[in-house]
Amino acid sequence: MDMPVRAHHRFWPLRLPHAIETPATSLWFNLAVSAQRYPDKPALVFFDRQTSYRELHDQAERLAAHLHARGVQAGDRVILFMQNCPQWIVAYYAILRANAVVVPVNPMNRAEELKHYITDPDARVAICAADLAGDLLKASADLPPVQQLTHLVVAHYHDAIGPQADIPPAWAEWLGTRHPLPSWTGGSATDWAEALACTEPAPVHDRQPSDLCVLPYTSGTTGLPKGCMHTHASLMHNAVACQLWTGGSAANVSLVVVPMFHITGMVVGMHSGIYTGATLVLMPRWDRELAGRLISAWKVTHWSNIPTMVIDLLASPRFDQYDLSSLVFIGGGGAAMPQAVAQRLLEQFGLRYAEGYGLTETAAPSHNNPPDAPKQQCLGIPFLSVDARVVDPDTLQEMPVGEAGEIIIRGPSVFSGYWKRPDATEAAFIEFGGQRYFRSGDLGRVDEDGYFFITDRLKRMINASGFKVWPAEVEALMFRHPAIAEACVIGTRDAYRGESVKAVVVLRDAARGQVTEQQIIDWCRENMAVYKMPRVVQFVDALPKSGSGKVMWRLLQEQEPA
Known part of the structure; x- marks a missing residue:
């Protein structure tokens, strides 16, 4: 695979090629x-x-x-x-x-x-x-x-x-x-x-x-x-x-x-x-x-x-x-390593914690910090045989150093597509510079050394101790509860897990006063993986909606820290 010379190659691990040939065996x-x-x-x-x-x-x-x-x-x-x-x-x-x-x-x-x-x-x-x-x-x-x-x-x-x-x-x-x-x-x-x-x-x-x-x-x-x-x-x-x-x-x-x-x-x-x-x-x-x-x-x-x-x-x-x-x-990876903890590892054991980044779609690492030159709170540099860029999510033009955009990835570890989902597969890939790149859905920036940093997520995702929780999936499961009329799932701060799951719930009229927040939490524990279940449930009379009737989850998310 032809690898363009990039800024991060100055920090490349010694004695390692920039790309490798994959063994032709199972x-x-x-x-x-x-x-x-x-x-x-x-x-x-x-x-x-x-x-x-x-x-x-x-x-x-x-x-x-x-x-x-x-x-x-x-x-x-x-x-x-x-x-x-x-x-x-x-x-x-x-x-x-x-x-x-x-x-x-x-x-x-x-x-x-x-x-x-x-x-x-x-x-x-x-x-x-x-x-x-x-x-x-x-x-x-x-x-x-x-x-x-x-x-x-x-x-x-x-x-x-x-x-x-x-x-x-x-x-x-x-x-x-x-x-x-x-x-x-x-x-x-x-x-x-x-x-x-x-x-x-x-x-x-x-x-x-x-x-x-x-x-x-x-x-x-x-x-x-x-x-x-x-x-x-x-x-x-x-x-x-x-x-x-x-x-x-x-x-x-x-x-x-x-x-x-x-x-x-x-x-x-x-x-x-x-x-x-x-x-x-x-x-x-x-x-x-x-x-x-x-x-x-x-x-x-x-x-x-x-x-x-x-x-x-x-x-x-x-x-x-x-x-x-x-x-x-x-x-x-999966969550940022706090700087104080990374510093303790270095001072006490001489170990440099090397953070990485990757998705199920990229067979784990698409980025990794060079073990001898890691930066803290950083995704690292594009991995062996990988080319990654930061582009404007709408125009798909490459962003200048330091400016945020969507991370796109090309390399031999990128998946073939989504099973039985040609529509989702088509939406997941773009053409950039005449090559096919996977759209990560994550927003990031690149510094002058070519190291990548995550800034936000285009996709709506909660990161609880490195477990990825997708609100749409949790909401779909919650709607099976007979007392729930509407639910909107957001992330809430958690001192240990980083983030936890919170559900803002509108009850059906017949259930009001009959069902408690704790009963909803207990039901969720029975019906979904424990890392997905809401740790907090808040009852409200109505969810905020846009003119087109869509639940304004972003508004609830922004209000949550307050």
Whole structure:
């Protein structure tokens, strides 16, 4: 890819090219190669149990054979629905090995939300954690028979944990409970161990770089989440680029706590590590004391995270008991890193926190701070093989240095388009300088050194601890409550999360005086992922509307700080 010379190249990491050629193989090949190179090396660590590269490869082969025996064909979409754990990685690579397409689903989603992840990708088979199977089957049962799931592979986190595991007390019941294998008419379920005991042959692996491999969903300003079509090539590029950028080698030990259903955990955490032959130390959820113990015990070298995790760990009363001296790279994104915290990392550990920026559509990083020359509160510079510009959102003319406009992005990691949404795909791309660029929907500016800074969002989005919350999706779910006539969702300041979700609600006449704000909040907790649910509900008599009848959400948002 031809890369124009730009201002930021003066700060480019030494010994790195500005662009790389993407390997012409499938992502499955990365695991196959690492298993041949490092068969006995720990690929995964989960609490006290290690999984070698040979074991990881062989388990994925067996699960792929099981999927094939259950009728999964090349190109079929398979749902993957669980928290970070060894089975998640086995399942992901098994789906790829079976020539199918991974549909990673946020395990915080509830039954009402899950229907869309079954119907939109036309998924018939799912691999899920045992504690989540009920929600998935409840969602499936509410669909017409022709759209329902037909097969489930069910895994228990506990089966991947050894006898000496140091489990946070609050997780003991969640991780330790055995759930009965679900049974339902019209479908079958197989226990994880039984699926891995499959003796059938796996299909011939035939995926090319241009074939679809994963369909992560992203919510937007309007309507239901959209599937982002990523190929083996688009994810492969950033898998390779991330390990180059961070000085990766097979000696790396990475703490993988950013969820792997999310594009950052998937690409930066999993794919880059498997390509490199690194050891991945997995956490199913965030717990600062567990993170401190794992970094110390396993001599973690690389940690990609959300800044709130670092803030939380540094605030631990036990922090002086943890040894962070093994860390050589720390960075992340999703929210700005407070300057005081970045300064403490530098002074106490000699670590420069490298912020990055990317979207589901760009396979995680499209921008990253050079590890040796980062700027604070900054998105960084365009990543390997990426060209990014700031343009006027209306005229599409490039903006001068320092002036805000929409960030547009071109590069091999950019997605192919939105699944079944040619209209949305067309709207997401523009032609600039004779090339096709993706419109990020984010407003930013570029300084004289070529570093990018975010200034605002064109799209209406709330950023709660790095989780992206799209008001239109939350509103659509809230409208299902029988007492709600109208709802407008906005962001409200939160000292810890940065932003939280607030719903301004108009009740139906019959419900006034009968329903409380807390009852609405409780209902939301039952019916949507907890990070999306409003933490604050405010009842009003009417929402402000424009002359055309549209709710003036921007006015409510501007009034909120007061």
